[in-house]
Amino acid sequence: METIEDQALTFAGIETAGEIVARELGTTPLVGHPLLDRFAGTEILVKHEHVLPTGSFKVRGGVYLAARLTDDERATGLVTCSTGNHAQSVAYAARIARCHATVVMPSSAPQVKRDAVAALGATVVSHGDCLGDAAAHARSLATGPGAPSYVDTTDPRIVLGHATAYLELFRQAPGLDAVFVPIGSGTGAVGACLVRDVLAPACRVIGVQSAAAPAAWRSWRSGAVETAPSATRASGLATSSGYPATLPHLRAGLQDFVLVSDDAIDAAARLLASHAHTLAEGAGAAALAGLLATDARPGRVAVMCTGGNASADEIARLAAA
Template sequence: MYIPDLDDMLATHARIRPHINRTPVFSSRMLDEMSGAQLFFKCENLQKAGAFKARGASNAVFGLTDAQAARGVATHSSGNHGTCLSYAAGRRGIPCTVVMPRTAPQAKKDAVIGYGGRVVECEPSTSSREAVFAEVVAETGQEFVHPYNDHRVIAGQGTCSKELLEQVEGLDAVIAPIGGGGMVSGTCLTLSNLAPKVEIYAAEPEQADDAYRSFKAGHIIADDAPETVADGLKVPLKELTWHFVSTCVTDILTASEQEIVDAMKLIWKRMKLVMEPSSAVPLATILKNPDVFAGKRVGVVITGGNVDLDRLPWMNT
């Protein structure tokens, strides 16, 4: 297992800079007052392809040799990683296949196709996803780019926190959503090297809290098919992300489905930022745990904005 280091992250940032946005950092006086903290929102919903995963995907694609690239790339994804891998593959002019749950938002399937990728559907469980994906790779011979358990991807996600440190001085903590742990691992990689005193928090839905339970138990606990409105956070930790989570994360906090939806609505209303439910989990946990963040300068990663506008979560609440 290759564990990416600071040099990998710095080389990655140089490689992917032409293919990503240096996303802005926004703040809200009202949300500061509600939370009792100073919140700095790193807006990866304004990233290329609408999500932070453009960073890791671009690093994986543009780091391939010409021979590897000619075969194309493949992955399994609930949406954003597949979209971003299709985006990066399109930039390099190579094929991309994405295995997606049939229940994934149609907007995310359409985005993969819009960037030139091919969608192959599977059942909404980790076991089905991995079985269908194995068939795709056997058929195509394409290079597997794992959504998060990949050193190239984690190095790419680490560039987000590098930018955040350059944009905001004196951070006390950074919090990001956690599913498989790619963004949190990248955050750990960067902050442990460049700002080791900054606390790292992960935020997770109560109904898909396998990372929280893993963190408390000291070993990986994987759920096969959890149900949550935060569709991007349904996947389990893997060995590489567990390495970072278990060694660098201060704590993992959870929020209920209603708390996630309320936080999402709050950011839409007050900050005018379109974000998906997964991105609202950090704010939900901050508001739920005011004592943890009181008086602190907190970086909050808004991980993506690829929401299905025809199926907004509060339409059914």
């Protein structure tokens, strides 16, 4: 029987995941928006991942996870932690696989995301003020005989599923000069780098993170797993530590990694709403914010709109501008 360790992070593994994900999910649009091009002074293609079920690219990881669950995992159920979109992904996986999922979410997680996880049939447990607190509690629930199996944010099956977004992207748009990718745990950016290396080696992959939650950025710069306060309003970027599983791939694959303010993320979300007919959550707008913060802008660029699960507070800030 295939084990988790057999799920190697290779291009061949991503192609296999792509075949499985495509049976459940349609290809997401890659669209140019002339008003956005005019504002930014460069050609921008927006990958609209927010149109997927659960409103986020992370459902791709859930679909592939469901196809690769072990018999034990199906029997005992799953437990994970998340501020929202990974939570919905695992809940979606459990629904497909017809097993139970428990999701531990910190108090900072938006209510709309908690409600969405519960609506998919998972049990939502609120614990702690930050993702680190929630993660520790989720791991404690996965101990002992008959306990549910812990699904890490960087589980190889999750990463391979996330990478299918970039398999689509580089097949849709050969000849890209750069792609901007939001980074929380870094799973999407790892997928971008792995696919880029095979399909578009000349394309630059540039990571973007909130300056109010810079743990992954600090880790990328130092080469060691770093921690940092997480005070960002963008829940999808609200990580307080780098991730050992993704850090080596980010160090090897990213050409640059930029920090942007939460206000810059809000401004990018307003631009997506007004210039690209798109309601994005903070993490979904971060890639555009990263592009706009870059002085030397590449000629033909893709930005990943990774999620559209905007909270009531985010929508209110858009309306107040």
